Amino acid sequence: MPTTSDRLTLRDLPIPAKLVVTSFLISVGLGYLWAMAQIHFKHASPGEPMPTLADLVGRFSGVPWPSEPKPEPENKDAKEEEKPLVLSRAGVKVKTIIDTRCLRCHKPGGDREETLLTNHSQVAKQLEVKAAHPKGRLVTVLTGLRGKLTSKTMVGVFFEFSEDWEELNNEQRKLEEPKREAERLVLLAWIEAGATKETFEANAFPLPQGFDRTHLANRLLVELDPAAIRMGRGGPQPVPPGEKTPRERWGDAKGRQINVEHLTQSTHAHLLTFSMLWALTGIVFAFTNHSYFLRCLISPLVLIAQVLDISCWWLARLEGVGPYFALAVLGTGGVVGLGVGAQITLSLWSMYGKKGRCVLLLLALVGVGLFGLTYQKVIKPQLEEEKKLVAPIAN
Ligand code: HEC
The missing domain is CATH 1.20.120 (Four Helix Bundle (Hemerythrin (Met), subunit A))
Known part of the structure; x- marks a missing residue:
């Protein structure tokens, strides 16, 4: 050697x-x-x-x-979904519908983060009436043609452009269609009824008389009648705000x-x-x-x-x-x-020998000092800024 x-x-x-x-x-x-x-x-x-x-x-x-275990695709719960829930006053989780169908793109970091839909005031912005959108922009996009997504229609996000559509076979898609359509109709009914902040935040919109809820998935329904709730007939309870369902967690991860x-x-x-x-x-x-x-x-x-x-x-x-x-x-x-x-x-x-090493140490000290300064002045503020940006989703 x-x-x-x-x-x-x-x-x-x-x-x-x-x-x-x-x-x-x-x-x-x-x-x-x-x-x-x-x-x-x-x-x-x-x-x-x-x-x-x-x-x-x-x-x-x-x-x-x-x-965590992967949630079954929506229509696999078919047996449970087949039994209609007995509700004395049915409410629908409108926020859940917007969260699952829209936030994939309309959240910070999503494909369309220019238009956020994570809280009520952001959603309400899309309700403003303008010449081009006589019933508000949200109604325009929810009543457009089903197909490619454009600034005029988002109808496809309930179907072909929804998260798990690819995993479904043709037969399952046929079963899913009326359910997804029911979600779209609920959102329109919610807007018609005023799209209030209370119903959004409570994630419970009292279904209007005459709304056919046959196809609404049970997981989107809640009991609103206090007497019935006391008797333990609550239906599926709303997910606490800020917490994600397994399906959302799987969807988020897949998207990333x-x-x-x-x-x-x-x-x-x-x-x-x-x-x-x-x-x-x-x-x-x-x-x-x-x-x-x-x-x-x-x-x-x-x-x-x-x-x-x-x-x-x-x-x-x-x-x-x-x-x-x-x-x-x-x-x-x-x-x-x-x-x-x-x-x-x-x-x-x-x-290097002794002298050279002294120079190296000096350089290293300067380097560490500069990094410390950069951390204080640039990196830390940047991280705090980012934390603020994500805060609205959490509540
Ligand atoms: C797959 C991604 C995606 C999903 C999911 C999605 N959108 Fe969009 N959305 C977009 C894109 C992209 C645009 C811009 C289209 C354009 O300008 O051509 C847009 C535009 C819009 C606009 C017009 C304002 C704007 O930003 O141009 C509204 C309102 C809207 N979406 C609402 C919704 C609603 C409500 C849902 C859920 C029911 C939804 N979107 C779901 C991608 C999405």
């Missing part, structure tokens, strides 16, 4: 070469910090610095975390999952370009004067961890065990980060 004296190490490089390698390592380090900022903006829930476990599992596996095209693109970018980068930082580390063992361990570590990391991205899509691979991304990603950090700092350290 060659010793330090008869093999080339970073220490032996001429100063210009050392300066190039040093600047390279520092800029890779900075680049890595920016990659963290990118991960924050792309993958973390608003207000969180980094993705939570639930973000991670949602993103790669498309299922909620902590794991990265699609195959994106993942393919990310995979090839990481494997080709990042491999070049980690090969260079690894080679630099291979020429340090750290022990033979350490060099054999750390030089290829980042490249190997990256391959494992990317394998986990794909394995996370497996049904059942998938979420565990999504969680493993935390470990493999961590090893990549620590590995790069070790390669950079240990290489820099071993490249």
